[in-house]
Amino acid sequence: MQIAIPIFPGLTPLDAVGPYEVLSRIPGADLRLVAVEKGPQRSYQGQLALVADGSLADASAPDVIVVPGGPATRWLLDSPLVDWIRAVHPTTVWTASVCTGSLLLGAAGVLTGLRATSHWLELERLREFGAVPTARRVVREGKVITAAGVSAGIDMSLALAARLAGEDAAREIQLSIEYDPEPPFDSGAPHKAHPSLVERVRQRASGLRPEEATIGG
Amino acid sequence: MQIAIPIFPGLTPLDAVGPYEVLSRIPGADLRLVAVEKGPQRSYQGQLALVADGSLADASAPDVIVVPGGPATRWLLDSPLVDWIRAVHPTTVWTASVCTGSLLLGAAGVLTGLRATSHWLELERLREFGAVPTARRVVREGKVITAAGVSAGIDMSLALAARLAGEDAAREIQLSIEYDPEPPFDSGAPHKAHPSLVERVRQRASGLRPEEATIGG
Numbered sequence: 001m002q003i004a005i006p007i008f009p010g011l012t013p014l015d016a017v018g019p020y021e022v023l024s025r026i027p028g029a030d031l032r033l034v035a036v037e038k039g040p041q042r043s044y045q046g047q048l049a050l051v052a053d054g055s056l057a058d059a060s061a062p063d064v065i066v067v068p069g070g071p072a073t074r075w076l077l078d079s080p081l082v083d084w085i086r087a088v089h090p091t092t093v094w095t096a097s098v099c100t101g102s103l104l105l106g107a108a109g110v111l112t113g114l115r116a117t118s119h120w121l122e123l124e125r126l127r128e129f130g131a132v133p134t135a136r137r138v139v140r141e142g143k144v145i146t147a148a149g150v151s152a153g154i155d156m157s158l159a160l161a162a163r164l165a166g167e168d169a170a171r172e173i174q175l176s177i178e179y180d181p182e183p184p185f186d187s188g189a190p191h192k193a194h195p196s197l198v199e200r201v202r203q204r205a206s207g208l209r210p211e212e213a214t215i216g217g
Numbered sequence: 218m219q220i221a222i223p224i225f226p227g228l229t230p231l232d233a234v235g236p237y238e239v240l241s242r243i244p245g246a247d248l249r250l251v252a253v254e255k256g257p258q259r260s261y262q263g264q265l266a267l268v269a270d271g272s273l274a275d276a277s278a279p280d281v282i283v284v285p286g287g288p289a290t291r292w293l294l295d296s297p298l299v300d301w302i303r304a305v306h307p308t309t310v311w312t313a314s315v316c317t318g319s320l321l322l323g324a325a326g327v328l329t330g331l332r333a334t335s336h337w338l339e340l341e342r343l344r345e346f347g348a349v350p351t352a353r354r355v356v357r358e359g360k361v362i363t364a365a366g367v368s369a370g371i372d373m374s375l376a377l378a379a380r381l382a383g384e385d386a387a388r389e390i391q392l393s394i395e396y397d398p399e400p401p402f403d404s405g406a407p408h409k410a411h412p413s414l415v416e417r418v419r420q421r422a423s424g425l426r427p428e429e430a431t432i433g434g
Contacts, residue, residue: 014231014238014394017265021231021367024264031264040257040268047241047248048234049268051257099395120395137399149395150238154368159401171404172414176421177231178316178337178366180405181398182354184376187388188397197389204393 001164003031004062004088006081007041010072010213013048014150015098019066022157025173026165034059036080044071044208046215056084061091064164068153069099069119071205072213077107085110096145096160098153105146106131114141119149120190121205151188154179218381220248221279221305223298224258227289227430230265231367232315236283239374242390243382251276253297261288261425263432273301278308281381285370286316286336288422289430294324302327313362313377315370322363323348331358336366337407338422368405371396 003023005016016033024031035041035052042049065088076082085108089095097105102118105111106129115134116126126133137148138156147156158179162170187193220240222233233250241248252258252269259266282305293299302325306312314322319335322328323346332351333343343350354365355373364373375396379387404410 012238013234017230017234020265021229024260024262033265043241045241048237048250049270051266051268053266137397138401148397149393151371151394151396151398155399155401162401167402168414171402171410172417174400174402174405175407175410175414176366176418177368178405179368179398179400180354180403180409181368181400182372183391183396183398184355184372184379185384185388185391186397188391188395190392192397193388193392197385197392200389201393 001026001029001064002059002062003029003064003066004059005031005033005066005068006056006084007033007035007050007052007068008072008076008081009041010044011041011068011070012099012150013043013050015068015070015101015153016050018151018153019098019157021177022154022161022173023064023066025176026161026169032059042215045212056080060088062088063092064094065092065096066157067097067101067104069097069101069103071208073100073103074208075210075213076104082107092143094143094145094160094163096147096156098147098156099149102126102146105144110144114144115139116141116144116146117148118146121202218243218246218281219276219279220246220281220283221276222248222250222283222285223273223301224250224252224267224269224285225289225293225298226258227261228258228285228287229316229367230260230267232285232287232318232370233267235368235370236315236374238394239371239378239390240281240283242393243378243386249276259432262429273297277305279305280309281311282309282313283374284314284318284321286314286318286320288425290317290320291425292427292430293321299324309360311360311362311377311380313364313373315364315373316366319343319363320346322361327361331361332356333358333361333363334365335363338419
């Protein structure tokens with residue numbers, strides 16, 4: 001089973017690494033990080049780089065794709081990455097996204113007429129692609145699964161692991177990564193956080209700049 | 218504020234990337250991944266590489282260190298990484314670990330006489346270092362904070378962010394990474410999982426081999 005996680009400069013690393021940590025533990029999973037050009041792909045503002053071990057062309061018929069998000073997705077809606085999603089989606093067994101990775105699925109035409117989720121900040125933008133924004137942590141429509149922001153990729157991947165390898169395998173993975181969350185606060189969703197915090201996160205997001213997505217290139 | 222996350226071949230990527238995703242969002246945080254030799258550091262079995270942008274020598278007086286774990290920790294108890302922890306710990310503001318990163322803190326002499334946690338599989342090994350194994354998700358003793366397995370690094374880092382930047386800042390980070398977990402199953406801790414799953418994870422761990430920690434290294 002070939003699993004491809006396409007990465008790019010300006011991604012949010014946890015969007016990719018949460019799913020990696022779950023899906024790579026499925027027995028027989030051949031998981032690869034790929035990118036337009038192989039090599040290091042840095043987070044927005046450049047503090048962390050994940051290595052793509054292959055190019056997109058090296059993953060021409062993956063069984064599963066998991067598309068992460070990040071600040072850069074807004075500048076990648078017409079890109080070779082979106083072309084790749086459009087090309088491989090017809091033959092995948094599962095097409096998944098985390099966070100604003102769903103905007104890339106949308107741009108590739110994958111979400112037309114489907115319910116889908118995204119990071120809460122960008123959820124409404126899914127309408128631009130003919131999708132039905134759905135404020136849930138994980139949304140499945142046929143073989144398309146979208147997850148909410150960043151950390152939701154872990155929950156989504158456990159659900160996906162259960163479908164790929166059975167519920168026992170997924171439970172075993174959950175135990176091996178000791179995923180028994182105890183957040184010290186309860187402000188992980190916009191309806192749970194104080195409105196001033198919601199506004200502050202919104203403000204920060206409005207200041208995102210393309211040049212910060214390619215620092216350290 | 219300088220934050221160093223030391224990485225190494227055979228680490229568990231989420232142990233490092235969970236804390237990265239939280240702590241790098243603290244305003245003014247200067248976060249760096251470092252290693253014995255800078256460059257890509259691969260996970261056990263080699264499917265994912267994180268890039269260390271500096272050597273351990275480049276981080277000679279960090280304010281905060283967060284030591285991840287992974288299959289390789291068992292082979293690193295007498296290593297330059299442990300020497301580095303021993304050298305920088307006296308002047309840190311916070312010394313933290315995720316998962317079996319606590320074995321490295323223990324080997325560096327940081328945990329003597331302290332309560333500490335680790336991945337549930339290795340919790341009892343903390344006694345070898347004079348620590349008091351404590352089966353909790355996050356354990357703080359003075360400036361030393363240890364987290365349980367893999368995903369617990371996210372919970373720990375939010376608690377640490379609150380101490381570094383205030384509770385509002387930590388809540389804002391939680392909201393920005395949409396950390397409102399909804400695991401699809403409830404088997405994330407050994408007392409919650411079926412005993413057969415616990416046994417299976419234990420079996421797998423007993424088969425870990427040093428040569429798998431440096432694949433593609």
